[in-house]
Amino acid sequence: MTSSLVQSVDWLTIAPPTLTAVIALVVLVADLFVPEERKQLLGWTAIGGLTVALALLVPLRAGDRSTFCLTADTQVRACSYTADHFTLVIQLLVLGGALLTALLSLTETREKLPAGEFWFLLLSSAAGAALLPASRDLATLVVALEVASLPAFALVGLKRGDRRSGEAALKFFLSSVTATAVTLLGVSFVYAATGTLHLTELAQRLDDVPGQLQTLAEAGVALTLVGFAFKTAAVPFHFWVPDTYVGAPLPVAAYLSVVGKAVGFTGLILVTVVAFPSYADVWGPALAVLAALTMTAGNVAALRQVSTRAWSAVRLLAWSSVAQAGYLLVPIAAAAYSSDDQIGATVAYALMYAVVNLGAFAVVALVARSHPGNRIADYRGLYASSPAAALALAFFLLNLAGLPPGIIGLFAKVTVFSAAVDAGLGWLAVVMGINVVIALFYYLRWTALLFRTPEGAAVEKAAPRSPAPITLAIALTAAAGAVLSGYPQFALRFAANSLF
Numbered sequence: 001m002t003s004s005l006v007q008s009v010d011w012l013t014i015a016p017p018t019l020t021a022v023i024a025l026v027v028l029v030a031d032l033f034v035p036e037e038r039k040q041l042l043g044w045t046a047i048g049g050l051t052v053a054l055a056l057l058v059p060l061r062a063g064d065r066s067t068f069c070l071t072a073d074t075q076v077r078a079c080s081y082t083a084d085h086f087t088l089v090i091q092l093l094v095l096g097g098a099l100l101t102a103l104l105s106l107t108e109t110r111e112k113l114p115a116g117e118f119w120f121l122l123l124s125s126a127a128g129a130a131l132l133p134a135s136r137d138l139a140t141l142v143v144a145l146e147v148a149s150l151p152a153f154a155l156v157g158l159k160r161g162d163r164r165s166g167e168a169a170l171k172f173f174l175s176s177v178t179a180t181a182v183t184l185l186g187v188s189f190v191y192a193a194t195g196t197l198h199l200t201e202l203a204q205r206l207d208d209v210p211g212q213l214q215t216l217a218e219a220g221v222a223l224t225l226v227g228f229a230f231k232t233a234a235v236p237f238h239f240w241v242p243d244t245y246v247g248a249p250l251p252v253a254a255y256l257s258v259v260g261k262a263v264g265f266t267g268l269i270l271v272t273v274v275a276f277p278s279y280a281d282v283w284g285p286a287l288a289v290l291a292a293l294t295m296t297a298g299n300v301a302a303l304r305q306v307s308t309r310a311w312s313a314v315r316l317l318a319w320s321s322v323a324q325a326g327y328l329l330v331p332i333a334a335a336a337y338s339s340d341d342q343i344g345a346t347v348a349y350a351l352m353y354a355v356v357n358l359g360a361f362a363v364v365a366l367v368a369r370s371h372p373g374n375r376i377a378d379y380r381g382l383y384a385s386s387p388a389a390a391l392a393l394a395f396f397l398l399n400l401a402g403l404p405p406g407i408i409g410l411f412a413k414v415t416v417f418s419a420a421v422d423a424g425l426g427w428l429a430v431v432m433g434i435n436v437v438i439a440l441f442y443y444l445r446w447t448a449l450l451f452r453t454p455e456g457a458a459v460e461k462a463a464p465r466s467p468a469p470i471t472l473a474i475a476l477t478a479a480a481g482a483v484l485s486g487y488p489q490f491a492l493r494f495a496a497n498s499l500f
Contacts (some may be wrong), residue, residue: 009067009068010057010065010066010067012056012060012065013060013065013066013067013080014067014081014134015053015056015083016053016054016056016057016060016091016095016130017053017091017128017130017134018125018127018232019049019056020049020050020053020095020098020123020125020126020127020130021044021124021127022049022365023045023048023050023053023123024119024120024123024124024127025120026045026049026389027045027046027116027119027120027123028116028120029044030042030045030116031115031116031117031119031120032116032270033302034116034349037190039109039110039115039116040106040109040110041441042115042116042119043102043105043106043109043115043119044088044106045102045119046102046119046122046123047099047102047106049123050095050098050099050102050123050126051099052318053095053130054092054095054096054099054216055479057088057091057095058094059384061087061088062089063083063084063085063087063250064084065082065083066079066081066082066083066136067079067080067081068080068081070198076442076499078136078137078196078198078200079136079198080135080136080137080139080140080198081134081135081136081140082134082136083134086133086135086269086343086347086392087133087352089347090132090133090262090266090347091130091133091134093112093258093259093262093350093351094126094129094130094133094259094262094263095126095130096131096354097258097259097354097358098122098123098125098126098255098259100254100362100473100476100477101117101122101251101252101254101255101259101358102122102335103469103470103472103473103476104250104251104254104361104362104365104469104470104473105118105122105249105251106467106469107467107469107470108249108251109249111478112159112249113158113159113249114158114160114358117154117158118155118158120151120314121151121154121155121158122151122155122255123154123300124147124151125147125148125149125150125151125152125255125259126148126259127147127156128143128144128145128147128148128149128151128263129144129148129259129260129262129263130146130147131143131144131147131148132144132145132263132266132267133232133266133270135270136198136199136200136203136207136270136274137197137198137199138187138190138191138197138199138224138271138275139187139197141199141267141270141271142180142184142187143277144228145180145183145227145228145231145263145267146180148259148260148263149176149180149231149263152172152252152256152498153169153172153173153176153254153258154169154250155248155252155255156168156169156172156244156248156252156256157169157170157247158252159247159248159249160245162248164247165248165249166247167243167247168243168244168245168247168248168271169244169247169248171240171243171244172244174238175230175237175239175240176230176262177259178388179226179227179229179230179231179237179274180227182223182226182227183223183226183227183228185223186220186221186222186223186224186225186226187224188220189216189217189218189219189220189223190202190206190217190220190221190224191220192213192216192220193206193209193213193216193217193220194206194209194217199271199274199275200274202275202276202277203274203275203276203277206221206275206276206278206279207278210383213240214416217279217459218279221276221279221282221283222282222283222286224271224276225268225271225272225283225286225287226241227267228264228265228267228268229268229290230264231260231261231263231264231267232261232264232268232325232328232329233260233261233264233294233321233325234264234290234291234293234294234321234325234326234329235290235293235294235297235298235322235326236293238294238297238298238322238325241318241319241321242315242318242319244256244318245257245314245315245317245318245321246311246314246315246318250314250361250364250365250368251361251365253314253317253318253356253361254357254361254362254365257317257318257321257357257358257361257421258354258357258358260326260355261321261328261350261353262350262354263324264325265325265329265332265346265350266330267477268287268332269332269343269346272287272335272336273332273333273335273343279335280335280336280337282341283336284336284337285333285336287329287332287333287336288330288333288336288425288428290326290333291326291327291329291333291428292326292428292431293326293332294322294323294325294326294329295323295325295326295327295432296326296431296435297322298319298321298322298323298324298325298326299319299320299323299435299438299439299442300315300438301319301322302319302320302323302439302442303438303441303442305319305376305442305461307375307376307377308376308377309375310373310374310375311373311374311375312374312375312377313364313367313374313375313376313378313379313446314364314374316442316446316470317357317360317364319360320400320439320442320443321357323435323439324353324357326432326435327349327413327416327432328346328349328350328353328417328429329346330345330346330417330419330420330425330432331343331344331345331346331349331416331419331420332346333420333423333425333428334419334422334423334425335423336418336423337423337424337425338422338423338424342419342423345415345416345418345419346416346489348412348415349412349415349416351484352399352408352409352411352412352484353400353412353475355408355445355480355481355484356395356396356400356408356481357396357398357400357476358473358477359393359395359396359473359474359478359481360393360396360397360400362470362473362474362477363389363392363393363396363474364393365473366386366389366466366470367379367382367389367472373429376449377449378425379393379446379449379450380449380452380454381450381451381452381453381454382450383450383451384454385454386466388474389466389474390446390450390451392474392477392478393447393450394447394450394451395478395481395482396477396478396481397443397444397446397447398443398447399485400439400443401436401439401440401443401444402422402436402439402440403440403443403444405485407484407485407486408481408485408490409485409486413436417429417432417433420432443482447455
């Protein structure tokens with residue numbers, strides 16, 4: 001007896017990304033009718049929509065729902081959308097990151113950026129990013145990747161009349177399109193070798209690829225990884241990062257550093273651990289080498305930043321994000337040598353990184369209001385003029401460095417280090433240890449600058465004016481970081497429950 005081809009859609013399962021997309025359309029249409037002086041309503045609508053989308057994750061917390069399945073037979077079930085624990089944790093990270101980005105953007109859209117276009121593009125990208133971790137076939141995965149990426153190109157170039165912004169958007173677009181084309185070529189090779197796009201079926205059929213198609217399958221596996229490695233900003237696919245972050249509006253740079261990275265490492269996890277486990281001997285060594293190169297290149301470039309150079313603060317955070325991508329890749333590479341349990345270390349590290357990096361960008365956005373050049377030197381004596389902002393930034397930087405009182409940063413790094421050791425990747429653990437020491441120098445140098453005596457005869461008269469949305473974003477990220485530092489086991493327990 002054949003099963004019916006007519007399927008019912010589990011709307012609750014797909015509610016978080018669907019609602020985000022619907023709110024994006026509502027904002028786009030409303031922009032035509034809302035008068036200029038009330039455009040802020042669009043931003044609050046976007047924030048409200050993201051908050052509700054986050055709340056819709058609560059009914060799915062059991063992590064046992066799927067939809068768009070080939071058959072109802074659970075023995076051979078292959079679904080295109082699955083809301084398991086892994087999906088829910090990444091959707092929490094993505095939608096939470098988009099919500100904090102929206103808070104940072106309220107002031108920007110009132111003063112500099114076109115509100116309607118900005119909110120539509122941000123919500124559209126967030127919808128694609130929320131869809132990606134639930135995707136369980138290569139077609140949906142690639143579509144979600146592009147839905148997350150295409151609006152991001154426009155967001156980077158949204159500062160009209162700014163040559164740097166247009167150049168950054170073009171560089172980001174051209175390099176990303178090239179990576180996507182390579183990925184699509186890889187997907188087509190994998191499909192030609194196996195006859196399926198569903199990840200679970202791919203894992204089975206790649207075990208039994210005919211000899212004449214073996215080379216085609218291996219090439220497909222390698223090429224498919226390229227697009228996701230690009231989104232993760234892994235070396236040598238990292239060259240777009242510094243100029244893109246500098247050219248983009250600061251909230252967009254924060255969004256790319258967290259949500260864009262989450263899209264990349266989520267895609268890598270799905271295609272490697274779920275779809276291509278039988279080719280671990282291909283992607284395992286490749287990701288291990290990429291991790292070593294990425295963390296080294298990122299840290300060395302961050303170390304070389306000149307504090308008096310314009311936008312050096314943003315450039316340092318950009319190169320720091322490249323280095324952090326290297327740490328994120330370590331447990332994924334380790335999964336090729338041991339077990340899927342290593343993926344929990346990547347998820348735990350990503351949760352820590354998302355909180356503290358968004359917090360650091362929030363403080364940078366605050367300081368940029370009084371120092372548009374955003375040089376690292378501009379932060380000298382910040383504690384004297386704005387103690388709360390200085391303490392918050394110090395806390396975020398120490399977390400990124402893995403030093404107390406940022407216990408969660410140290411905890412996350414130890415977890416990643418342990419994943420490499422447990423997998424027998426001692427050489428990668430040594431490389432990581434060296435890079436952590438290198439990173440300490442530039443994080444501590446910036447932190448120390450916050451508490452030095454300001455240059456000149458007197459302290460600056462006025463502290464950077466802090467709009468309420470930016471203050472709220474800093475407070476939320478600092479509070480989340482403090483909770484995780486006080487109870488770091490929460491992140492690991494949360495991550496451990498996220499595995500497929």
